[in-house]
Amino acid sequence: SIMKSDKNDYSSDFINSNNKIEFHHKIGWAEITYNYERKKSNGAQNLYNPDFGQEGYEFKKGFGKKDKSFIEIGYLKRSNDSIYNGNLSTVNSFDSYFINSQIINNKKTKFNLYVNQNNLRSFSENRHEDFLNTKLIYNQKLFKNFLDSNLFFETNSGHLPQQEFTFIEVEQGLGNYKWIDINNNNIQELEEFEIAIFEDEGRYIRVLLPNQIFIRTYQNKLNYSLKINFLNWKNSEYGFNRLISKISNQFQYSLDKKTNLNINPEIELNPFEIDDNSLLAYNYSLKNVFYFNKAQQKYSLIFTFLENKSKSNFSFGSTRNSNIIKKLNFLHKISDLYLIEVIGNDQIKTNWSENFSDKNYNIKDYSINPKLTYFSGENNRINFNYKYSNITNSIGNQESLRQQNLGISLFLNESDKAGFISDFNYYKNEYAGEGNSVISYVMMNGLQNGENYTWSLKLQRKLSRFLDLNFSYQGRKSNNYRTIHNGSIQLKAIF
Secondary structure, eight states, X not given: OEEEEEETTEEEEEEEEEEEEEEEETTEEEEEEEEEEEEEEESSOOTTSOOEEEEEEEEEEEEEOTTSOEEEEEEEEEEEEEEETTEEEEEEEEEEEEEEEXXXXXXXXXXXXXXXXXXXXXXXXXXXXXXXXXXXXXXXXXXXXXXXXXXXXXXXXXXXXOBOEEEEEOSTTSOSEEEOOTTSSSOOOGGGEEXXXXXXXXXXXXXXXXXXXXXXXXXXXXXEEEEEEOGGGTTOSSHHHHHHTTEEEEEEEEEEEEEETTTOOSOOOOTTOOOTTXXXXXXXXXXXXXXXXXXXXXXXXEEEEEEEEEEEEETTEEEEEEEEEEEEEEEEEETTTEEEEEEEEEEEXXXXXXXXXXXXXXXXXXXXXXXXXXXXXXXXXXXXXXXXEEEEEOSTTOOEEEEEEEEEEEEEEETTTEEEEEEEEEEEEEEESOSSSHHHHHHTTTOOSEEEEEEEEEEEEEOSSSEEEEEEEEEEEETTSOOEEEEEEEEEEOO
């Protein structure tokens, strides 16, 4: 494609060429690609449409079949031209070497591997950088699908903004954050905002500010899951096999970290190695759920272990969060009318901010929660529950809370025409510590010291094939505080 344009004292020439040669043979294929593009003007330079150019060629050689198993190697070179010191010249170029493969691909196993080495040269900034990008996918099913394993690993280079944000007030109920004036100075400060627990308290939203500071990063991502299920043995003639068939387990692990290449320029492929000096962002999650008699509600047991850790980087410093939960659920259904459930929970929740000490806490929460459910018909039920919690903060002012909760909830459904949900809860909080603080708000879930009452109802009604009516209402009352009512109604038309 060739184009020439003339306008008064300005003229320009443009050329674009895309070329590709493919060759296929019995054991594979080969490809050669060449692309060229250039715009050059004569006369005054147009700032809104400057001169540019780029040139690239690529070579690929593959063996195998792409829909089954294959391996492909390749090389890519590209250079970019732009206006520099008033002239059109090459400002940067990169060389890329890569291997793309699908080594195994069948019903039980899938194994893909991609490796890419990039060498970037910036002539305008006299800078040279090397990047290594990888991706590995491995899925495996064994022993007649008793074991199902999935692995995903990826590394790449990028940039992370040194983010700044502020909070803006919106109409009541439309925001996500609540302002807690910790020092009673009537000045909104960043450390005084917390995620709102009740909908009517959400009066602020967090808005990211424009940012032009980016930090070079290297990212490692790892996800792994393993499912163990012996359900196929439930009809076995061996008693031991039938017992094992009641057991299943799900394991999930994920890790995502970003390190600062300006501090540590070395490419770190090991995702488990953590350098606190160069670590910018971090997300870690480990979850294991053990089931006995899963989904049968007959002497069923569920044990859950969950651990989360994260780190975020902002212009005002970094923040860290962690959460460790050990939870045991026991369920047993008596005939078709009653379901007994007992939940034991052991949780440790921490928050650390580099510059906002009022948001730092290390909370330990122990609770026991028995429930009784009565079923009336196929879609109607009523729940009775009691929960006792002992919550302590081991740092700062060392706040403590003993909380008791009595609750009842009702679920009524009339086929596809109407649904009604209602609940009432009584909370008794025995709290020791500063009441007007972020920590007290987190520990008491937005409630107050002493006696608290919360209630809600939701009604969904199908008026016709095209009209749905939804009504919701929530209320709460605490000692020495006025009653708060919050309701909404929605009419939805389906076209």
